[in-house]
Amino acid sequence: MSQAIHVPTMAEMLAKGETPEVLFWVGCSGSFDDRAKKITKAIAKILTHAGVKFAVLGAEESCTGDPAKRAGNEFLYQMQAMQNIMVLNGYEIKNIVTGCPHCFNIMKNEYPELGGNYEVQHHTQFINQLIKDGRLQVKDGEIFKGKRITFHDPCYLGRGNDVYEAPRSVLQQLDAELVEMRRCKKQGLCCGAGGAQMFKEAEPGNKEVNIERTEEALEVKPNVIATGCPFCNTMMTDGVKNFEKEGSVEVKDIAELIAEAADLL
Amino acid sequence: MLEQIAFALVFIAGVSLFALRIKAIRRNILLGRDDDRSDNSSARWKTMALVALGQSKMVVRPVAGIMHILIYLGFVIINIEVLEIIIDGVTGHHRIFAGIGGLYDFLIGSFEILALGVLVSCVVFLARRNMLRIKRFHSAEMTKWPKSDANIILIVEILLMFAFLSMNACDALLQGALVQAQAEGAEISEKLSHYAQAGSFPISQFLNPLYEGLSVSGLIMMERFMWWFHIVGILGFLVYVPYSKHFHIFLAFPNTYYSNLNPKGGFNNMEAVTKEVQLMMDPSADPYAAPDPNAAPPAKFGAKDANDLTWKQLMDSYSCTECGRCTSQCPANQTGKLLSPRKIMMDTRDRIEEIGKNMDKNKGTFQDDGKTLLGDYISEEELWACTSCNACVEACPVNIDPLGIIVDLRRYLIMEESKSPESITAMFNNIENNGAPWAFPASDRGKWTEEMNEA
Numbered sequence: 020m021s022q023a024i025h026v027p028t029m030a031e032m033l034a035k036g037e038t039p040e041v042l043f044w045v046g047c048s049g050s051f052d053d054r055a056k057k058i059t060k061a062i063a064k065i066l067t068h069a070g071v072k073f074a075v076l077g078a079e080e081s082c083t084g085d086p087a088k089r090a091g092n093e094f095l096y097q098m099q100a101m102q103n104i105m106v107l108n109g110y111e112i113k114n115i116v117t118g119c120p121h122c123f124n125i126m127k128n129e130y131p132e133l134g135g136n137y138e139v140q141h142h143t144q145f146i147n148q149l150i151k152d153g154r155l156q157v158k159d160g161e162i163f164k165g166k167r168i169t170f171h172d173p174c175y176l177g178r179g180n181d182v183y184e185a186p187r188s189v190l191q192q193l194d195a196e197l198v199e200m201r202r203c204k205k206q207g208l209c210c211g212a213g214g215a216q217m218f219k220e221a222e223p224g225n226k227e228v229n230i231e232r233t234e235e236a237l238e239v240k241p242n243v244i245a246t247g248c249p250f251c252n253t254m255m256t257d258g259v260k261n262f263e264k265e266g267s268v269e270v271k272d273i274a275e276l277i278a279e280a281a282d283l284l
Numbered sequence: 285m286l287e288q289i290a291f292a293l294v295f296i297a298g299v300s301l302f303a304l305r306i307k308a309i310r311r312n313i314l315l316g317r318d319d320d321r322s323d324n325s326s327a328r329w330k331t332m333a334l335v336a337l338g339q340s341k342m343v344v345r346p347v348a349g350i351m352h353i354l355i356y357l358g359f360v361i362i363n364i365e366v367l368e369i370i371i372d373g374v375t376g377h378h379r380i381f382a383g384i385g386g387l388y389d390f391l392i393g394s395f396e397i398l399a400l401g402v403l404v405s406c407v408v409f410l411a412r413r414n415m416l417r418i419k420r421f422h423s424a425e426m427t428k429w430p431k432s433d434a435n436i437i438l439i440v441e442i443l444l445m446f447a448f449l450s451m452n453a454c455d456a457l458l459q460g461a462l463v464q465a466q467a468e469g470a471e472i473s474e475k476l477s478h479y480a481q482a483g484s485f486p487i488s489q490f491l492n493p494l495y496e497g498l499s500v501s502g503l504i505m506m507e508r509f510m511w512w513f514h515i516v517g518i519l520g521f522l523v524y525v526p527y528s529k530h531f532h533i534f535l536a537f538p539n540t541y542y543s544n545l546n547p548k549g550g551f552n553n554m555e556a557v558t559k560e561v562q563l564m565m566d567p568s569a570d571p572y573a574a575p576d577p578n579a580a581p582p583a584k585f586g587a588k589d590a591n592d593l594t595w596k597q598l599m600d601s602y603s604c605t606e607c608g609r610c611t612s613q614c615p616a617n618q619t620g621k622l623l624s625p626r627k628i629m630m631d632t633r634d635r636i637e638e639i640g641k642n643m644d645k646n647k648g649t650f651q652d653d654g655k656t657l658l659g660d661y662i663s664e665e666e667l668w669a670c671t672s673c674n675a676c677v678e679a680c681p682v683n684i685d686p687l688g689i690i691v692d693l694r695r696y697l698i699m700e701e702s703k704s705p706e707s708i709t710a711m712f713n714n715i716e717n718n719g720a721p722w723a724f725p726a727s728d729r730g731k732w733t734e735e736m737n738e739a
C-alpha cells in the first residue's frame with residue numbers, strides 16, 4: 020500500500036458535515052491489545068480498500084459493558100451502555116460494524132432495550148457483503164495455495180447469533196483448503212475466554228479450556244487457525260504456544276487473512 | 285360387577301394422585317417471578333412442534349435419538365389401547381373397539397410391533413446405561429436416586445410391554461379355544477364366550493408356547509392377571525412419573541412452547557436496574573428527593589434462592605430429563621471444573637421442591653429453613669467457571685437454559701453481596717475508571733489509527 024491511510028473519527032466527519040456509511044466499532048481489545056490492534060488495522064485497510072466511507076469514535080468509544088454484564092454486574096453494564104448509546108445517538112449512527120463478536124452481540128441484542136437501535140454487523144459479515152457486492156476483490160495471490168485453514172467459531176457469533184456461514188464464505192475466497200474441527204458450528208467448543216473468564220484465573224480443574232480447544236484444532240493439521248474474535252485469537256495463540264507449534268501453525272483473524280490475500284498489509 | 289367396581293376404584297385413585305401431584309408442581313412453578321412469554325404464539329407453536337413433537341434436537345445423536353423416538357411413539361400410540369382397556373374395565377366389556385373390524389386388527393397388530401420396539405429399546409437403554417461406561421451417566425450429580433429413577437422406569441416399561449404381549453397371547457389362545465368349542469358343539473362358559481375373534485397378533489404369537497399348556501380356566505386367569513398387571517402398572521406409572529425425571533414426557537411440550545425465541549447470545553435486560561441508572565445519569569434528578577412512599581419495596585437484584593428465579597426457569601428445572609447432554613458439551617465441565625449445567629437444573633428442582641414441602645408443612649407459608657439455592661446447593665466456584673458459551677442451551681433436547689440461572693445467581697453475588705473474584709473486581713474498576721477492562725487510559729483508544737501506516 021503506497022497511499023497513506025487516514026482513519027477519521029466521527030467528530031472529524033461531523034465537522035466536515037459528512038456522514039459515514041458505517042461506524043467501525045473497534046472494541047477494547049482491538050484498541051489496546053497489541054496483537055488485536057493488528058486485526059483492527061487489517062479491518063480498517065479492507066474498508067478503505069473497498070471504498071467504504073467509515074469512521075471510528077476514537078476516544079469517545081467506551082467498553083460496551085460485555086464483561087461486566089456477563090459477570091453479573093448489570094449496573095456497570097447499563098451505565099456503559101447508556102453512555103455509549105448517548106454518543107451513538109448523538110451522531111445519529113445507523114450502521115455499525117464491529118471487530119469483536121461480543122461487541123456485535125451486545126449492541127445487536129441488548130442495546131435496543133436501552134434505546135440503542137442500530138443495524139449491527141460483525142466484520143466477517145460485512146466483508147462477506149463487500150465481496151458479494153463486488154466491492155472487494157480478493158485476488159488469489161496464491162499465498163494460501165495448498166494450505167489448510169480451520170475456523171474456530173466464536174460462540175457469540177455462532178451459537179449466540181446463528182452466524183456460521185458468513186465467515187466460512189469469506190474464507191472460501193482464499194485459495195486454501197477449509198477443514199472443520201470435530202466440534203464446529205452449533206457444536207463448536209468455546210475457547211474459554213467468554214463470560215468474563217478472560218479477566219480471571221480459571222477455576223480448579225484438570226485442563227485449561229483453550230488447551231482443549233487448541234488440541235482439537237491441531238488434530239486437523241492446519242497451517243492456519245482462523246478466528247473472528249480478538250479474545251479467541253489470544254486464547255488460541257496461547258494454546259498453540261503451549262504445544263510449541265507457533266513455528267508451523269499461525270493463528271489469524273479472518274480480516275488479516277483477507278487483507279493479506281488482497282495484498283493490503 | 286365386583287371386578288368393575290375394583291377397577292373403577294383403582295382408576296380413580298390413580299388419576300387423583302396424579303392430579304394432586306400436578307397441582308403441587310404447578311404451585312411450585314408459580315412461586316417464581318414473572319416473565320412474560322405470551323408473545324409470538326405462532327413461532328412458539330412451531331418451536332414446540334419441532335423440538336418436542338418432532339424431537340429435532342434428540343437426533344443430533346442418531347442412535348439414541350431414533351430409539352428414543354420409538355419409545356415415544358410406542359408410548360403415545362399404545363395409549364389408544366389404554367383407552368380401550370379403561371372402557372372395558374368400567375363397563376365389563378371385552379375389547380369394545382373390536383367392532384371396527386379390519387382396522388382393529390391393524391391397530392392391535394401395530395401396537396404389538398411397537399410394543400416389541402419399545403421392549404427392545406428399553407433393554408438396549410438399560411444395558412447402555414449400566415454396562416457401557418458412558419461418562420454423562422456417571423458424573424458426580426448422578427447419585428443413587430437419579431440412577432435408580434432411570435432404571436426403575438426402564439424395567440417397568442419392559443414388564444408392562446411383556447404383560448401386554450402376554451395378555452394378547454392368552455387372548456389369542458382363548459379365541460382359538462372358543463372357535464374349537466363352537467365347532468365341536470361343546471358347552472361354552474360365559475367367561476369363554478367373551479373371547480370372540482378380534483385383533484391380529486404378529487408378535488405375541490411367539491409367546492404362545494409359554495401359555496399353551498394351560499387349561500381354558502388357567503388361560504382365563506392368566507389373561508386377566510396380565511390385563512390387571514398391565515393397567516395397574518400404567519396407573520402406577522402415571523402416579524410415579526411426576527415425581528421423576530420422566531415428567532418431561534408432559535412438560536417437554538409447554539417448556540418448548542415457552543422457550544426463549546431471541547438469539548441465545550442476548551441476555552435479558554434488568555428493568556429495575558435501568559430505572560436506577562436513568563436516575564443516576566439524569567442531571568435534573570434530585571438526589572435528595574424523598575422516595576415515593578407508594579413504591580413497591582425493591583425486589584432483590586438477581587437470584588439467591590429458587591423462588592427468586594422466574595417461573596420459566598422453574599419449569600425448566602421440572603422438565604429436565606437428567607440426560608446430561610448439556611454437561612457433556614460444557615467446556616468447563618470437560619476440563620474438570622466443578623460446574624455441571626445438569627447439576628444446576630437438578631439443584632434448582634430439588635430446592636424448589638424443598639420450598640414447596642416446607643410450605644405444605646406450614647399451612648402454605650414458607651418458614652425460613654436457613655438454606656438457599658446459592659451456597660447450600662450451588663457454590664460460587666461452580667458459577668464462576670461458566671464461560672457463557674451457550675453450549676448447554678444448544679445441547680438441551682427440551683430447550684432448557686441453565687445459563688440464565690447461572691447469570692441470575694452471579695447477579696445476586698455481585699449486586700447484593702459485592703462478592704467477586706479479585707481480578708473481576710479489578711476489571712469492574714477499570715471499566716468504571718477507564719472505559720476498558722484493562723488499565724489503559726481512555727485517551728489512548730484511538731492510538732492505533734496513528735500507527736496505521738507503519739509497516
Ligand code: SF4
Nearest residue numbers: 046047082083085122
Ligand atoms: S465487549 Fe470486549 S472488545 Fe467489546 S468493548 Fe467490551 S471488552 Fe472491549
Ligand code: SF4
Nearest residue numbers: 173174210212213250
Ligand atoms: S472468546 Fe470464547 S466466548 Fe468469546 S466468542 Fe470466543 S470462543 Fe466464544
Ligand code: SF4
Nearest residue numbers: 614670671673674676
Ligand atoms: S454456558 Fe456455562 S454452563 Fe453452559 S455450557 Fe457454557 S460454560 Fe457450561
Ligand code: SF4
Nearest residue numbers: 604605607608610680
Ligand atoms: S438440562 Fe437439558 S440437556 Fe441438560 S440434563 Fe436436563 S434435559 Fe438434559
